Amino acid sequence: MSAPRVAVFGSVNMDLVAYVDVAPATGETVTGTAFRQVPGGKGANQAVAAARAGADTVFLGAVGDDAFGVELRENLVAAGIDTTGLRTVTGPSGIAHIVVDGRAGNSIIVVPGANGEVVGTVAGDRELIGGADALLLQLELPMEAVVAAARAGRALGVPVHLTPAPARELPDELLESVDVLIPNEHEAAAITGRTDPREAMTALLERVPEVLITLGGEGSLYGTRDAEPVHAPALKVEAVDTTAAGDTFCGSFAVARAEGADPREAMRFAAAAAALSVQRPGASSSMASRAEVEDLLRSHGRSA
Numbered sequence: 001m002s003a004p005r006v007a008v009f010g011s012v013n014m015d016l017v018a019y020v021d022v023a024p025a026t027g028e029t030v031t032g033t034a035f036r037q038v039p040g041g042k043g044a045n046q047a048v049a050a051a052r053a054g055a056d057t058v059f060l061g062a063v064g065d066d067a068f069g070v071e072l073r074e075n076l077v078a079a080g081i082d083t084t085g086l087r088t089v090t091g092p093s094g095i096a097h098i099v100v101d102g103r104a105g106n107s108i109i110v111v112p113g114a115n116g117e118v119v120g121t122v123a124g125d126r127e128l129i130g131g132a133d134a135l136l137l138q139l140e141l142p143m144e145a146v147v148a149a150a151r152a153g154r155a156l157g158v159p160v161h162l163t164p165a166p167a168r169e170l171p172d173e174l175l176e177s178v179d180v181l182i183p184n185e186h187e188a189a190a191i192t193g194r195t196d197p198r199e200a201m202t203a204l205l206e207r208v209p210e211v212l213i214t215l216g217g218e219g220s221l222y223g224t225r226d227a228e229p230v231h232a233p234a235l236k237v238e239a240v241d242t243t244a245a246g247d248t249f250c251g252s253f254a255v256a257r258a259e260g261a262d263p264r265e266a267m268r269f270a271a272a273a274a275a276l277s278v279q280r281p282g283a284s285s286s287m288a289s290r291a292e293v294e295d296l297l298r299s300h301g302r303s304a
């Protein structure tokens, strides 16, 4: 079987992470304990997840004409991702400025930079989307761009997967072109006002045909309008860093579905990929290869 083709239209950021015992108050300067610079952005993370899961992956989005832009593009290329749909625009690349304090509390400033310059799709984007077996979208680009990409996917017959993060009101003009909505439990609650995931799922299924809610260490819940929801447990592991667990899960799930796996099998595959990623520090750098995921699934047995 040839590898499935996945297109990701989304954000790419450089994450600038400063570690400090106590975060500074306004007007205060403090000395940090460490600094890390890591490629991120939900779009880029999902693209790396899809590539690690074995898909021929193309990333569509924008970087700036600065040094971060060069590094972000190189990082995607190094992961085996096709970047012909990644434009370089004048100005800075997107960054996330992250402060992690001694209690592992985070405060984050995202400056969209080049991501904010993506306001729609161009003909080349639509060609790349049309060549894919699955399209992955998130909400870190301007809404008009996400809507344009979803419409392109729908018009071209490509299943459209949307991770509604950061959570916000979801316009009908977007959801009418979405096949699979993949929120985490907090996003599902924020969108529907229902904290119970099953109730949130019922509400979301009035708007899209398939919903997959991730539940952190409790696994995931998948539903359609005409069948009972399916729950898949998470694998029991020692989590050290859950950054990008959701992106790993989402990219891996879409690849498995594009290969013809049923939802339950795809959830098991995605749970194994996410379980490996949470046991290592980092975002896309913590994502496991397909061989590692398959080894883990074998060692857990088909009944896990």
Ligand SMILES: Nc1ncnc2c1ncn2[C@@H]1O[C@H](COP(=O)(O)OP(=O)(O)OP(=O)(O)O)[C@@H](O)[C@H]1O
Pocket (backbone or CB within 6 Å): 184, 185, 214, 215, 216, 217, 218, 219, 220, 233, 234, 235, 236, 237, 239, 242, 243, 244, 245, 246, 247, 249, 270, 271, 272, 274, 275, 278
């Ligand atoms: N502690 C954990 N142990 C095992 N698996 C986990 C753990 N946390 C997350 N996972 C796996 O990752 C999937 C996605 O996790 P989660 O629901 O936390 O997504 P998320 O909130 O979008 O994550 P993030 O925002 O950190 O990317 C879960 O369905 C589960 O399979």
